[in-house]
Amino acid sequence: MTNHLTQEIARPRPATAGDVEEAPAVQHTEISVRPDEFRQRGPVEHKEKTFELNNVSVSYGKARAVNDVTMDIFHQNITALIGPSGCGKSTLLRSLNRMNDLIPSARVDGQLLYHGADIYGPKVDPVQVRKVIGMVFQKPNPFPKSIYDNVAFGPRTTGIKGDMDEIVEKALTRAGLWDEVKDRLDDNAYGMSGGQQQRLCIARCIAVEPDVILMDEPCSALDPISTGRIEDLMLELKERYSIVIVTHNMQQAARVSDMTAFLMVELTADEKSRWGELIEYDDTTKIFTNPGDSRTEDYISGKVG
Amino acid sequence: MSTDEKDAPPRTARTRLAVAGARATTESVFGARPRGDRVSNRLFLALLLLGLAVAMAGLATMIIWAIVEGSPRLNMDLITNGPSTLNIDQAGYRPAILGSIYVIGGVIALILPLGVGAAVYLEEYADKSRWWNRLFELNIQNLAGVPSIVFGILGLAFIVRQPLGLGFVPAAGAITIALLVLPTVILASREAIRAVPPSIREGSLALGATQWQTTWRQVLPAATSGILTGVILAVARAIGEAAPLLLVGAVTFVTFDPSFFSPGFTTLPTQIFDWAGRPQEQFQVLAAAGVLIMLALVLVMNSFAVWLRNRFEQKW
Ligand SMILES: Nc1ncnc2c1ncn2[C@@H]1O[C@H](COP(=O)(O)OP(=O)(O)OP(=O)(O)O)[C@@H](O)[C@H]1O
Ligand SMILES: [Mg+2]
Numbered sequence: 001m002t003n004h005l006t007q008e009i010a011r012p013r014p015a016t017a018g019d020v021e022e023a024p025a026v027q028h029t030e031i032s033v034r035p036d037e038f039r040q041r042g043p044v045e046h047k048e049k050t051f052e053l054n055n056v057s058v059s060y061g062k063a064r065a066v067n068d069v070t071m072d073i074f075h076q077n078i079t080a081l082i083g084p085s086g087c088g089k090s091t092l093l094r095s096l097n098r099m100n101d102l103i104p105s106a107r108v109d110g111q112l113l114y115h116g117a118d119i120y121g122p123k124v125d126p127v128q129v130r131k132v133i134g135m136v137f138q139k140p141n142p143f144p145k146s147i148y149d150n151v152a153f154g155p156r157t158t159g160i161k162g163d164m165d166e167i168v169e170k171a172l173t174r175a176g177l178w179d180e181v182k183d184r185l186d187d188n189a190y191g192m193s194g195g196q197q198q199r200l201c202i203a204r205c206i207a208v209e210p211d212v213i214l215m216d217e218p219c220s221a222l223d224p225i226s227t228g229r230i231e232d233l234m235l236e237l238k239e240r241y242s243i244v245i246v247t248h249n250m251q252q253a254a255r256v257s258d259m260t261a262f263l264m265v266e267l268t269a270d271e272k273s274r275w276g277e278l279i280e281y282d283d284t285t286k287i288f289t290n291p292g293d294s295r296t297e298d299y300i301s302g303k304v305g
Numbered sequence: 306m307s308t309d310e311k312d313a314p315p316r317t318a319r320t321r322l323a324v325a326g327a328r329a330t331t332e333s334v335f336g337a338r339p340r341g342d343r344v345s346n347r348l349f350l351a352l353l354l355l356g357l358a359v360a361m362a363g364l365a366t367m368i369i370w371a372i373v374e375g376s377p378r379l380n381m382d383l384i385t386n387g388p389s390t391l392n393i394d395q396a397g398y399r400p401a402i403l404g405s406i407y408v409i410g411g412v413i414a415l416i417l418p419l420g421v422g423a424a425v426y427l428e429e430y431a432d433k434s435r436w437w438n439r440l441f442e443l444n445i446q447n448l449a450g451v452p453s454i455v456f457g458i459l460g461l462a463f464i465v466r467q468p469l470g471l472g473f474v475p476a477a478g479a480i481t482i483a484l485l486v487l488p489t490v491i492l493a494s495r496e497a498i499r500a501v502p503p504s505i506r507e508g509s510l511a512l513g514a515t516q517w518q519t520t521w522r523q524v525l526p527a528a529t530s531g532i533l534t535g536v537i538l539a540v541a542r543a544i545g546e547a548a549p550l551l552l553v554g555a556v557t558f559v560t561f562d563p564s565f566f567s568p569g570f571t572t573l574p575t576q577i578f579d580w581a582g583r584p585q586e587q588f589q590v591l592a593a594a595g596v597l598i599m600l601a602l603v604l605v606m607n608s609f610a611v612w613l614r615n616r617f618e619q620k621w
Contacts, residue, residue, distance in 0.1 A: 098510060131513030139506035144527050154512035157522065201508070208512055214413065 023112065029185045047075045048115075050212055050242040051096060056110035058091050058100065065091040065273040070109070071261060078234060078243045080284065082250065084299070087263040088276030089246040093214050096244065097133035098126040131158050134210035138217040140197035142189035142204075147172075147181050150189050150200055154208035167207055175203035195226025196274055203235060206241075213237065215245040219252065231256050250300050258299035260287040262296045350421030369534040371600065383594055385562045388576065398595055401576035404475060405602075407563055408550070408572055409540060411479025412486065416539075419483070420490030421525075421532060427491070428498040429520050449488035456485040457549030465553050473554020475563050476569045477495045481553050482546060486539040493535025496554035497528040530617030535609040541603045573599050 050272040051073040058066045066088035073079050081089045091100070098119065100106040112119055119129050144302070145152050151168045154160075160167065172178040179201045181192070189200055198218060205213055215234075234243055234256050247253050253260055263282040267274050280293045293299045377396075386397030423445075431438040460481030464471055471477040501524050509519040525532075547555075553574050557579035563570035573595060581592040 067309070097511070099507065106435070127510075127513055127515050130511055134513075135507075135511035137504065137507065137511075139504060141502075141508040143505060143523060144506065153509070153522070154514075156507075157512065157514040157518045204508075204512065276355065 029093050032219075047077070047275065049073070049113075050075045050115065052111075052113040052116075054111040054113070056108065056112050058088065058095050060091075060103065061105040061108050066095075066263070066276045067266070067290070069278045071278060073242065073244060074259065075242050076240075077258040078238050078245060078256050080253040080260045081244065081246045081263065082248070082253050082260060082300075083263035083279075084243070084265060085248075086274070086276070087265045090216050090265055092263070093216055093244060093246050094135075095182075096212070096214055097135055097157055098129045099135060101126050114208040131208060132210050133212040133214065134205035134208065136201050136205055136213060136215040136218045138220055140194055140221065141190065142192070142197050142200050144188065144190060146186045147189050147192070147200060150181075151204050152209045154204055158208050160208065160304045171203040171207035172200075172239070173181070174206055175199045176229060177203055186258070195222045195229065198222060198226070198230060199233065202237075206237065210241065212242045212244065215243065217246050217248060220248065226228050227252070242297070250288075260284045262287060262291075262293075262299065264295055264299070309527065356507075367596075367602065369592045371596040372389045375590060375595075375597050378590050378594040379597065383591075383598070388558060389560070393585065396409070396591060398573060398576055398598060400562055401571045401573045401595075402553065402598070404478075404559070404563045404570040405544060405572040407475040407565055408478045408482060408571065409544060411476060412483045412540060412543060413484035413536065415479065416487055416490045417536065420487055420536070421494050422533075423487075423491045424494035424498055425520060425525070428495050429516070429524065435589065443542025445488045445491050449492060453485055453546055454548045454552070456481055457552035460549060460553040465469050471566070473556075473568045473570075474566050477553045478550050478555055478570065478572070481549050482543050485546065485549060486543045489539040489542075490536055492531045493539065494528070498524060498536060500531060501527045530613050534614045537606050537613070540604040541610070545574055545599065545604060547572070547578050550575055551578075574601075 049072045051071075053069050053071050053073075056066070057064060065081075069092060081093060083089055091160060094100045094279050095106075095112065095113075096119075097109050099192060108120055114129070114133070118124070119293045145153070146166055154163065155162075155167050161230070168305050169178060169182075171182060177196060180196060180242050181187075181200075189197060192200065198221075202213075202218075219230055222230070224248060233251065238258075245253075245257065258282075259281065262279045263276045264279045266277045280287060280291060280296045283290065286292075287296060288300060291300070382395050383397045384402060385399055386395055387399050388401075389396040427438070427442065431441070433439065460477060463469060464477045464480050465473060469477075469480075471480075505523055505527060506519055509523045510516070514522070550572055551557075554568065555570055555575045557571060557575055559569055559571040562571070577592050577595040577599070580595065581586045583589075
């Protein structure tokens with residue numbers, strides 16, 4: 001990890017970007033994320049777009065959970081989704097790899113392009129979508145099998161060719177778990193600690209060589225040390241993958257993400273129905289130091305939500 | 306009196322009475338009851354213990370009776386010899402034991418794929434909002450309560466006679482008993498499948514596995530011990546069924562070894578039924594010894610089920 005950090009530090013920072021970042025931080029003294037909590041970084045490089053969301057809405061039955069989201073998610077970026085509980089972060093995240101299809105009442109409207117192709121197109125097989133867009137869940141959910149079989153399951157079912165031992169070792173190494181488990185690969189995964197289980201789930205996910213990893217509050221059940229390891233891991237993985245992460249931890253979003261989207265619950269006037277709305281989407285530094293919307297500022301400074 | 310004394314404890318006798326009354330009413334609703342009710346609690350507990358004692362006493366009496374009565378005949382002849390009315394002291398249960406094994410083997414071979422298949426469909430594939438799926442569920446639950454003799458008649462009418470026309474063969478007995486235990490096996494398998502947490506399915510699907518792969522490689526392996534436990538318990542129950550088998554051709558006196566598709570077979574319970582109905586003392590002894598064989602068989606199967614459950618139980 002340190003390796004990667006030094007690379008980031010070594011990256012030249014244009015003077016203009018630095019000015020913009022620092023000046024507002026003084027003005028917004030009550031914002032709870034201090035500037036030194038930001039990862040040292042240059043300006044966000046907007047490479048090619050991984051996802052393009054055009055007026056995407058997700059409903060469960062008649063109830064709209066997320067309304068009219070338009071945003072681009074970039075390759076080799078970590079994109080954070082933040083917002084109060086129930087604003088539809090998980091719903092939006094799950095619509096990116098068609099996990100919503102598992103809920104019979106869920107419906108997605110609007111256009112959701114992945115590298116230019118509509119992943120809700122009529123000829124698209126959701127199974128193929130999930131092969132390239134992996135997912136890590138809030139609660140570690142290892143399979144009730146050996147550590148080895150947990151990692152090997154994905155490559156076996158998706159028909160990845162090659163030496164399985166090698167694939168398993170590579171995935172566990174990249175997830176930073178190899179040294180801890182190499183002597184007990186045949187043990188049941190349920191004997192691991194929560195943090196190890198979550199890294200196993202990440203290893204399991206990267207073993208199928210996805211292009212995008214979606215993470216729904218991956219650290220919410222973990223202690224700060226395990227959380228730190230997973231954050232380091234994300235920063236390493238982003239060299240190869242695009243990562244979208246849902247988090248309730250502002251510091252975490254500030255530390256790891258390049259772009260941050262802030263969603264919020266909107267109510268109708270009679271408070272009878274509620275739905276999530278994208279309020280602001282920008283560079284993480286901008287969102288946390290100089291947000292464009294007062295609601296964003298209120299939320300990240302802890303005044304609401 | 307000033308207003309700030311409003312919350313002070315009640316002082317007058319009348320208020321105390323009212324408060325006590327209110328408390329007693331609330332307590333009677335929530336079950337923290339005064340002395341008088343404790344007696345009825347004790348009574349209820351005594352009744353429960355009595356029920357338990359009657360059940361245990363019944364079981365103990367039966368086992369002791371069978372051991373005392375049947376012990377003179379507990380030897381290898383009992384298992385290796387066929388029945389005989391001339392040579393009663395050497396008569397045994399060989400064809401009956403083989404017949405039971407044939408029927409039970411056939412039952413297991415039938416109910417495993419059918420029962421598990423139906424359970425997988427209902428749990429993993431069926432859209433619960435469709436009326437026909439709800440109808441299936443309701444029917445299966447009701448079928449589990451249909452008396453076994455009804456299945457015997459069904460077997461006689463449709464399996465022994467037309468359209469299957471198998472005749473009075475062990476296979477017909479196996480199919481009949483399979484139909485009888487199928488609802489139980491489906492219900493037990495569904496329970497085992499439902500015990501696999503949804504997060505396992507999500508984790509598998511999120512890796513790009515198909516629903517079929519998820520069912521076969523994650524859900525079913527995780528549910529196997531539960532399913533097998535249910536199957537064994539259902540089958541152990543079915544071993545004792547005599548009535549439906551009598552209807553589909555289990556005759557009570559067969560001296561030759563059975564064969565799956567040829568007519569003429571008997572099973573342990575039908576054979577015991579026959580011996581027990583005869584007047585001679587030696588036949589009574591033989592019947593008691595047969596009861597011991599059956600008890601041992603059921604005990605072995607149930608122990609295996611318990612062992613399976615403990616050995617492979619998955620804590621989620
Ligand atoms: N399976 C479902 N069926 C029906 N409604 C659902 C379902 N899942 C979520 N919802 C609704 O959609 C809305 C958004 O839920 P979602 O789980 O996406 O919120 P969230 O932002 O992830 O919240 P949290 O931070 O608590 O995880 C909520 O109002 C919720 O009640
Ligand atoms: Mg959520």
